[in-house]
Amino acid sequence: MASSNKSKILKTEPLDNKDAKWATLVKTTYTDPEGVERTWESGERLTRPKGSDIDGVGVVAILQDPAKPDDAPRVLLQKQWRPPVNATVIEVPAGLIDPKESAETCAIRELKEETGYIGKVVDGGFGVSPVMFNDPGFCNTNLRMIHLTVDMSDPANRNPQPELEDNEFIETFSVPLKDLWAECRRFEQEGYAIDARVGTLAEGVEVARRWKLV
Template sequence: MADKMSTYSPLDAKVTSVEPMKPGDSKWITLKKITYKDPSGKQRLWESAERMTRSKNSEVDAVGVVAVLNDPKSSKGPSLLLQKQFRPAVDKVTIEVPSGLIDEGEDPATAALRELKEETGYIATIPGDAKAAEGFLMFNDPGFCNTNTKMIFVEVDMSDSRNQEGNRKPELEDSEYIECFTVPLDNMWNELAQLEEQGFAIDARVGTLAQGMEMARKWKEVFTKSPA
């Protein structure tokens, strides 16, 4: 797998054609026409896309992994693990967090640790003292589809030899071409702004995280003020 990643880059990909999909041809999603009544009682129609991949006994489609790398030898402080991956739907390479679908019988936390190892090779732990280690059940685009995600916060100990360069062993699928990189948490906004200027698409989860951090920085006194 290392050979594949050293030979190919997500930037090498491109869309070569686009055409309508016939009903019944889809393996991952389906389109539905929804009839509903609005608050006034008037009957209306809505067009929606739905995933066909959700596990039978789960309410969650997928997880996103907020992986913070802690390196005691680094003077730059903790950094966030991000990925570059080509997404045909937008015909761009996007900046994303590691993510993936939940397997049958998995809980979100287990899925997050598995996806992180498969896509990046990193071994992580979920901090027990983090209030938001497992986030809300978030609906990605409720005006368009029913897809949802849970964001899972994990820590990667860079002093662990398994996480050292050369020891990590990603287990990518044949169709996955993912480039991993890190950005310092305290400079995340500026790093993403530069990537956007270079033509990369910023995934909503990454952009929202960065914007939230900037808001916390601006209103730090409000957030840290002790309750009366």
């Protein structure tokens, strides 16, 4: 697979809304709490299926081997170059939801397609997050985070083979979940961009550790 670091931007130019396939800009007119009329410019996705409450999912996939209960759990991450930030980004697996597809089904499908791993949704009400908005001051894009476990003792997960599309160049790897904050700092120093979902997960783990919440 070609390294995503070899990607480069050739040009950037304005996009007419009539030519947009994935997202567009809108101007919203509203009144504030004092009745003053104001306007707001924002982005709007064009891909949300009819009847769906989300655009897509992010996947927190934890690699575990039941035969090795003392091993530290590892979280699955990806490196993927992203044109909007002109950088290789440290991300979790993610993707857009298909029509009439549940968030859980979408997450299992995207994990298999992007990484080759087969995951299972975490039981007990923690498997599916509330709807989260990525940047509500700028765009209406939203998602649910789906929490999966990957059984590393399953023969299907010993030699995972991703099913990438021809425009996807994704490098999959894992790090110990407990070290995610330090790993994010290291990746930043090496010139990588950190996806907010990864950074927030890392911050949550570090907050729990420092304030002894678990």
